[in-house]
Amino acid sequence: MSAHTPLDPAPGRRLGEFDLIARYFAPLAGPGAFCLGDDAAVLTPTPGWQMVFTTDAIISGIHFLADDPAADVAIKLLAVNLSDLAAMGAEGVGYLITTAWPRDLDEAWIAEFAQGLAEGQAAYSVALLGGDTVATGGPLSLSLTAIGELPSNSALRRKGARAGDRIYVSGRIGDAGAGLRILRDGLKGGAATDRRRAVERYRRPQPRLALGRSLRGLASACIDVSDGLVADLAHLAEQSAARMILQLDRVPVSPLASLIGGAACAIVSGDDYELLFAAAPGNEKQLFAAAREAEVAVTCIGEVVEGQGVEVFDRLGNAILVDRGGYRHF
Amino acid sequence: MSAHTPLDPAPGRRLGEFDLIARYFAPLAGPGAFCLGDDAAVLTPTPGWQMVFTTDAIISGIHFLADDPAADVAIKLLAVNLSDLAAMGAEGVGYLITTAWPRDLDEAWIAEFAQGLAEGQAAYSVALLGGDTVATGGPLSLSLTAIGELPSNSALRRKGARAGDRIYVSGRIGDAGAGLRILRDGLKGGAATDRRRAVERYRRPQPRLALGRSLRGLASACIDVSDGLVADLAHLAEQSAARMILQLDRVPVSPLASLIGGAACAIVSGDDYELLFAAAPGNEKQLFAAAREAEVAVTCIGEVVEGQGVEVFDRLGNAILVDRGGYRHF
Numbered sequence: 001m002s003a004h005t006p007l008d009p010a011p012g013r014r015l016g017e018f019d020l021i022a023r024y025f026a027p028l029a030g031p032g033a034f035c036l037g038d039d040a041a042v043l044t045p046t047p048g049w050q051m052v053f054t055t056d057a058i059i060s061g062i063h064f065l066a067d068d069p070a071a072d073v074a075i076k077l078l079a080v081n082l083s084d085l086a087a088m089g090a091e092g093v094g095y096l097i098t099t100a101w102p103r104d105l106d107e108a109w110i111a112e113f114a115q116g117l118a119e120g121q122a123a124y125s126v127a128l129l130g131g132d133t134v135a136t137g138g139p140l141s142l143s144l145t146a147i148g149e150l151p152s153n154s155a156l157r158r159k160g161a162r163a164g165d166r167i168y169v170s171g172r173i174g175d176a177g178a179g180l181r182i183l184r185d186g187l188k189g190g191a192a193t194d195r196r197r198a199v200e201r202y203r204r205p206q207p208r209l210a211l212g213r214s215l216r217g218l219a220s221a222c223i224d225v226s227d228g229l230v231a232d233l234a235h236l237a238e239q240s241a242a243r244m245i246l247q248l249d250r251v252p253v254s255p256l257a258s259l260i261g262g263a264a265c266a267i268v269s270g271d272d273y274e275l276l277f278a279a280a281p282g283n284e285k286q287l288f289a290a291a292r293e294a295e296v297a298v299t300c301i302g303e304v305v306e307g308q309g310v311e312v313f314d315r316l317g318n319a320i321l322v323d324r325g326g327y328r329h330f
Numbered sequence: 331m332s333a334h335t336p337l338d339p340a341p342g343r344r345l346g347e348f349d350l351i352a353r354y355f356a357p358l359a360g361p362g363a364f365c366l367g368d369d370a371a372v373l374t375p376t377p378g379w380q381m382v383f384t385t386d387a388i389i390s391g392i393h394f395l396a397d398d399p400a401a402d403v404a405i406k407l408l409a410v411n412l413s414d415l416a417a418m419g420a421e422g423v424g425y426l427i428t429t430a431w432p433r434d435l436d437e438a439w440i441a442e443f444a445q446g447l448a449e450g451q452a453a454y455s456v457a458l459l460g461g462d463t464v465a466t467g468g469p470l471s472l473s474l475t476a477i478g479e480l481p482s483n484s485a486l487r488r489k490g491a492r493a494g495d496r497i498y499v500s501g502r503i504g505d506a507g508a509g510l511r512i513l514r515d516g517l518k519g520g521a522a523t524d525r526r527r528a529v530e531r532y533r534r535p536q537p538r539l540a541l542g543r544s545l546r547g548l549a550s551a552c553i554d555v556s557d558g559l560v561a562d563l564a565h566l567a568e569q570s571a572a573r574m575i576l577q578l579d580r581v582p583v584s585p586l587a588s589l590i591g592g593a594a595c596a597i598v599s600g601d602d603y604e605l606l607f608a609a610a611p612g613n614e615k616q617l618f619a620a621a622r623e624a625e626v627a628v629t630c631i632g633e634v635v636e637g638q639g640v641e642v643f644d645r646l647g648n649a650i651l652v653d654r655g656g657y658r659h660f
Binding site: 052136 | 364367368369371372373374377380381383384385386392415417418420426427428459460462467473477480482487489554569
């Protein structure tokens, strides 16, 4: 881990960058990271396996709310990246993190953030491999690169879905969108437990690593739901060169969906980080067994046909025209 | 590569994030990156080799100057990370990049930045494996994770230097510091070619990958000079639990060193990205042959003794007391 020497060092920071790293981040370092005391980390790949890489950044006020608890921000940063590994069927190994702290950020926030990382590491079996910490005059910005691995040639891709395949989604859709509306817009209504759960799902999404792993060789294509169910289904459609038919009434939506405009709105709200995948018919038994083992529900929500794009039908059989940017009714 | 859906999309950006990625970054994608069209990249490790990871961020106005050419900023971002791989003796494989663009950044800047990445990729044999692009209200912020590989158990570490070893540095020291002073402070003086070279060295540092690779099994400890020769020597001293004796008059300094306060100032100026390493006596012949092959000079500048910390002697044999934060004369 490196502490950059800026042209002008951050004034007024009580702890130097090196001290911050030593106190809060070095204890998170995994084997091969040399307690963050070297130029780089060294990892021995599992023979016969491939390595998987992804990176995602989150910025205060854009991807999370400025008053979200620091530990939750850490969990979210880890989770959105591990969710990409899950979508490839990969297992987590480690991560590198870049933190740009505003100059007025207090040490307690950083301590709580590191605590969140520790919690995430334990939950998802990954370790810190390196990082960089800089001071910024802009908003708090966090970037993470996640490293995973999987048996060679078993990666789940966005391409591969074929006409006749069924489309499935894990968990339920719209919780995170409702959680954001509760936190940001003061959205009212719904049961207290559902509200708590929605906020939790927005702040601490759960990467479906166990499910992703068990979908290797079973799913024909896979993606995680970050942009929204319809937008991500469009990615599958594009990469698979196929048409995705979505049955709106089959989508397992948040109990708070009615507060945010119903199921048609839930399917275009983002941040749920569920797995959305296709699988050939005849695999249902294995699929549901895998889902049970991963302790998450999996629901068939549509099917793959020849063509391109996404088509959504409501429970009355009416088509809802959808594009990447969102949805509109006929 | 992913384009985040922000809570509020950036207004006024002519090209969407997906279009930016498709137009400027997808052409840079290497094998296994799936044209940036999937959730993550997949890489097959070389059997019997280890993988090496490092990350470094640079921010406009802190680590580079706001009016530095975009292609140079791209080269610098790549180079500072690849320099960490070089210091471990690793060869470059690929990288992931996170870009936080200010909302008013024009497309021409991004196009030139991507051109710089393409140039750096060709020079250093690495390929883009993924990334994330977000909009920010803060300054332009760039973060890169570099991935390298090396034969198992051949990594050069900061630890390993032993009493009796010689200390060496590649290239020359102080060019980048002088270049920064020319650009930022309007520093006058020196020959025109030296001034051009100093600015070039500040803006486009050259990672010593070929030298690092040839130091495997030859150097006992190694680091790259980013914080400054003395500060980085202190890192070697600390990790190796040894004392580093530096002969100031032996340090190959920039021809512009006299403009920035002489050799004593050059050795505390940063950003040169040369390799600083220790090697047991008796290896000189191999060392200089390796340097010739890597087309960079290597100079013996001191020796390792029992103890701790760094001690600097000037040409008159006077000790100059040095600490991590900089230097002061007795």
